[in-house]
Amino acid sequence: MSEGANSGTDPGPVGLVLVSHSAQVAESVARLARDLAAGGAVAPVEAAGGTDDGGVGTSSERVAAAARRVDGGAGVVVLADLGSAVLTVRALLAEDELPSGTRLADAPFLEGAVAALVAASAGADAEAVAAAAEEAYGYRKL
Amino acid sequence: MELDTGFFLRWMDACARDVDREAKTLTELDAAIGDADHGDNMRRGFQAVTVALAEESPATPGAVLTLAGRTLISSVGGAAGPLYGTLLRRAGKELGDAPSTDLPGLRAALAAGVDGVARLGGAAAGDKTMLDALLPAVDALEGGLQAAATAARQGAVDTLPLLARKGRASYLGERSVGHQDPGAASSALLVAALVEAVGDE
Numbered sequence A: 001m002s003e004g005a006n007s008g009t010d011p012g013p014v015g016l017v018l019v020s021h022s023a024q025v026a027e028s029v030a031r032l033a034r035d036l037a038a039g040g041a042v043a044p045v046e047a048a049g050g051t052d053d054g055g056v057g058t059s060s061e062r063v064a065a066a067a068r069r070v071d072g073g074a075g076v077v078v079l080a081d082l083g084s085a086v087l088t089v090r091a092l093l094a095e096d097e098l099p100s101g102t103r104l105a106d107a108p109f110l111e112g113a114v115a116a117l118v119a120a121s122a123g124a125d126a127e128a129v130a131a132a133a134e135e136a137y138g139y140r141k142l
Numbered sequence B: 001m002e003l004d005t006g007f008f009l010r011w012m013d014a015c016a017r018d019v020d021r022e023a024k025t026l027t028e029l030d031a032a033i034g035d036a037d038h039g040d041n042m043r044r045g046f047q048a049v050t051v052a053l054a055e056e057s058p059a060t061p062g063a064v065l066t067l068a069g070r071t072l073i074s075s076v077g078g079a080a081g082p083l084y085g086t087l088l089r090r091a092g093k094e095l096g097d098a099p100s101t102d103l104p105g106l107r108a109a110l111a112a113g114v115d116g117v118a119r120l121g122g123a124a125a126g127d128k129t130m131l132d133a134l135l136p137a138v139d140a141l142e143g144g145l146q147a148a149a150t151a152a153r154q155g156a157v158d159t160l161p162l163l164a165r166k167g168r169a170s171y172l173g174e175r176s177v178g179h180q181d182p183g184a185a186s187s188a189l190l191v192a193a194l195v196e197a198v199g200d201e
Helices: A023-037 A060-070 A083-094 A109-121 A126-138 B005-033 B038-056 B061-075 B080-095 B103-121 B131-143 B145-157 B168-176 B182-199
Strands: A015-020 A045-049 A076-080 A102-104
Touching (some): A015 A023, A023 A045, A045 A109, A060 A076, A060 B061, A083 A102, A083 B061, A083 B103, B005 B038, B005 B061, B005 B182, B038 B061, B038 B080, B061 B080, B080 B103, B080 B182, B103 B131, B131 B145, B131 B182
Parallel strands (some): A015 A045, A015 A076, A076 A102
């Protein structure tokens, strides 16, 4: 056996959930982040955009379901875009309705998602993944 | 004044009815400074609350509000969902398992709910949000349900000259002045529904 392989104690990478008002935005940002993080095994990332009936807004059930799917035991980091997306995640966290170890990163949505997925795929823990996303605010364009 | 489970069920029923009746007005207010979906979102949310309460028949005032709050969070789709959901869930938790409460108990529960809303949204009085109707309502509740309804209505009207500091309307800056905040307007409806819940008995 190679060292550490499926020892039963390794929780795997941190999972990411991208919550946008728009299903297309969430899915596109997830795809872009996967493309940019590629090069080895990529950590799980799920899009949770739009409402249940396909409209603009936020579905708490989509968010919770996505968090459960990406939760491998190492924690889940959530990024959200605006208004109801942010408030829905915060309300779910306040009511303990997301997997334990889930946190909302205070980060720009697209840049933060790319940074977080690169960090998670490299094996960073949840705190470091959230920090990577949050550091994306410091990336100046001028 | 004893406020039992029946009172809270009638309150939620009156909310659903009033939101349905005023949905067009709420959406028009939202069209001026928001994204023109507040009436539809609130109607969808309270329709879901009506269904959930009928299906689960919660047995205590706390359980009624907790279930209603959870349902709003999962059914509204806009920012009103987590905000009103938090208002009712926090209030429901504050009521605990008691079979009934009274006016001071209702006031304490709503105060806890409003505090939850303020924390979640990071807003304060005067930011042109639902808090501008809810905070005066909780204060006035000491003088009875009708006093709270009047204070909430006045609070909502008083958002008209305010500059929005939270949410989408805040992107408008000075152009948000001169419009009533749709969240404050729907909050006033929900507080006014408390009075109907007594009358409907």
